[in-house]
Each structure stands twice: as C-alpha cells, then as structure tokens.
Amino acid sequence: MKRLGAIFSVLCLAALLWGLWLIWAPQPATLPPPGSTQPPASGWHWPRLPEFRLPHIALPPIFQRPPARPEAPIASSVQRILVEKAARRMTVYQESGPPRTFRIALGFAPDGDKSREGDGRTPEGIFRIDRLNRNSAYHLSLGIDYPQPHHREAARRMGVSPGGDIMIHGQPNQIPDGYRVKGDWTAGCIAVTNDEIEEIFAHARVGTEVEILP
Secondary structure: OHHHHHHHHHHHHHHHHHHHHHHHOOEEEEOOOOOOOOOOEEEOOOOOOOOOOOOOOOOOHHHOOOOOOOOOOOOOOEEEEEEEOOOOEEEEEEOOOOOEEEEOEOEOOOOOOOOOOOOOOOOOEEEEEEEEEOOOOEOOEEEEOOOOHHHHHHHHHHOOOOOOOOEEEOOEOOOOOOOOOOOOOEOOOEEOOHHHHHHHHOOOOOOOEEEEEO
16 A cells, blocks of 8 residues: 555656646747847747736626716806805806806915905805996906995904905906916906806896805
C-alpha cells in the first residue's frame, strides 16, 4: 500500500513538472512579416492569456432616466414670483400654465437680510413690483418696493441708509449680448439672463408679489 502511494506521489509530481514546462518552456523564434526590420522574437515569455470582456447589458426603458424636458416659456400674466436665495432659484408662477424656474445671481454678499446701503445683500421678505424700466442700466428691470417703512426705521435706528433700487434685471448693458456674468455679482439685486428677463418682463405687472426667502 505504501508502495502504491509513493508511485502516485511521483506521478503527480511528474505531471506538475510537465505542466510547468509547457508554460515556461522556451518558444521557437517567431519570424517577422516580410519587409519588417524587427528581429525575430525568441526566448522566455509568458503565454498570452485569453481576453475576457463583460457583455454590454442595456437596462430596460422602465429603469432608464428619461431626458429632462425644457420648461415651456411664460405665456400668461405673472401672478407671483418666489426667490430662494440659498438655492439660487427663482420660480415665476403664471396665470395659466406651469411655473417657470430660473437660475439667478444675487448680491456680492448674499448671506443674510439687507440692512444698509452698500452691504451687498439681497433683501428678504415679501415685496411687490412697483415699476417696469425699459431704460435700466441693465437689460430691462423690474423694481421692487424696497425699502419699506420697517426697513427705513431699522436703518434710522442704526444711523445708516437702508439703500434702494433693488430690482430683478438682466445683464449689464455694456457686456456683449449672450454673455452671463458668473457668480453673485450684483449690488443686492436678482439677475437672470437677457433672454430670461425679456420673457418675464413681457408678462409682469406692477403690484405682482415677490417673496424672497433666505
């Protein structure tokens, strides 16, 4: 029995050595194609392993995210405007049709409520559009009724000016058409692109509510 076990072990060892020899044995020289200047390849090399690629699996349509649809333009009278400062988002609610959202820029120091002239903050609270200006220093503007009496009183107690001329407007008139100033760059106003302010201006009315949230 021991003799058979020894013979089996020797055969296993021989098979292992034979397999290693097949893997690492020197390969015959491979002649280059006619006209090539490369020398024949010879010597030891690792055998090339078979390539394995995962098949492409397409998800069924039920699991795929549908492409975002562009929002329909404003087509009726603007009823209310909501500004969310933290989200840099303005939502315009119209009389008939879905609300329209816009990406906005704020004052150069947007955090917090406006308290004085030159602080670079966009005011917070509920306001109303009080004027539509076609001859603004920016591409069209909708003025809002800031400062209100309580803003003036708070500024008076601090001995400062509350500031004014807060608007929803387009880009500065001196920059090329189609360009959008990046970041928060206004003195406290709310800015959109020229095309967007044209869309809003065409349907806005004096007295429309504008709520500005932190």
